[in-house]
Amino acid sequence: xxxxxxxxxxxxxxxxxxxxxxxxxxxxxxxxxxxxxxxxxxxxxxxxxxxxxxxxxxxxxxxxxxxxxxxxxxxxxxxxxxxxxxxxxxxxxxxxxxxxxxxxxxxxxxxxx
Amino acid sequence: xxxxxxxxxxxxxxxxxxxxxxxxxxxxxxxxxxxxxxxxxxxxxxxxxxxxxxxxxxxxxxxxxxxxxxxxxxxxxxxxxxxxxxxxxxxxxxxxxxxxxxxxxxxxxxx
Numbered sequence: 001x002x003x004x005x006x007x008x009x010x011x012x013x014x015x016x017x018x019x020x021x022x023x024x025x026x027x028x029x030x031x032x033x034x035x036x037x038x039x040x041x042x043x044x045x046x047x048x049x050x051x052x053x054x055x056x057x058x059x060x061x062x063x064x065x066x067x068x069x070x071x072x073x074x075x076x077x078x079x080x081x082x083x084x085x086x087x088x089x090x091x092x093x094x095x096x097x098x099x100x101x102x103x104x105x106x107x108x109x110x111x112x113x
Numbered sequence: 114x115x116x117x118x119x120x121x122x123x124x125x126x127x128x129x130x131x132x133x134x135x136x137x138x139x140x141x142x143x144x145x146x147x148x149x150x151x152x153x154x155x156x157x158x159x160x161x162x163x164x165x166x167x168x169x170x171x172x173x174x175x176x177x178x179x180x181x182x183x184x185x186x187x188x189x190x191x192x193x194x195x196x197x198x199x200x201x202x203x204x205x206x207x208x209x210x211x212x213x214x215x216x217x218x219x220x221x222x223x224x
Contacts, residue, residue: 040121040216042117043200043214044214098206098212099143099204101161102212104155106154109153
């Protein structure tokens with residue numbers, strides 16, 4: 001079955017620690033995205049990648065980093081510079097342009113210890 | 114700036130019909146998406162409207178008026194499993210294309 005997987009489902013971060021969230025897709029989609037969801041707010045774009053080895057900052061990229069070395073994978077690192085990392089993180093993929101439907105993974109909930 | 118407005122919460126009764134509205138003010142427009150999101154889960158795609166008018170998919174229909182910056186999602190024969198948040202998202206066309214999301218409407222269906 002084609003789809004998007006994210007791991008882990010829950011992640012705990014200590015102060016000053018970097019953590020990496022995994023996102024893998026087998027839909028053969030060119031574009032991948034990372035969003036952050038907070039209560040009472042819409043999904044906000046962190047980073048996106050429309051092709052392998054290229055990625056762009058979204059609206060709230062500060063304190064985050066990504067890589068896109070393979071078409072299937074788009075990991076997100078939450079660095080210690082992100083002062084308020086507690087949120088629900090959603091990865092998505094699409095065929096390519098912003099007019100195409102984005103399909104979402106199950107999400108990772110990040111909590112700070 | 115870009116802005117999308119949806120009601121925060123709505124309630125309805127099982128078997129009834131509910132309409133969830135979405136208004137937007139954006140510069141450049143490709144189309145409008147509706148997603149359903151159950152608590153703690155991923156959003157799932159419901160519909161995509163590009164042209165004015167009503168599109169029907171089973172119990173769900175979505176309407177768009179580009180001139181009025183307005184869309185609605187119509188849910189018929191409500192079931193308990195329809196209790197979820199419904200996200201309106203606009204695909205923008207401009208110097209930098211992107212997708213922006215409303216804050217979502219939380220629908221509770223009661224027996």
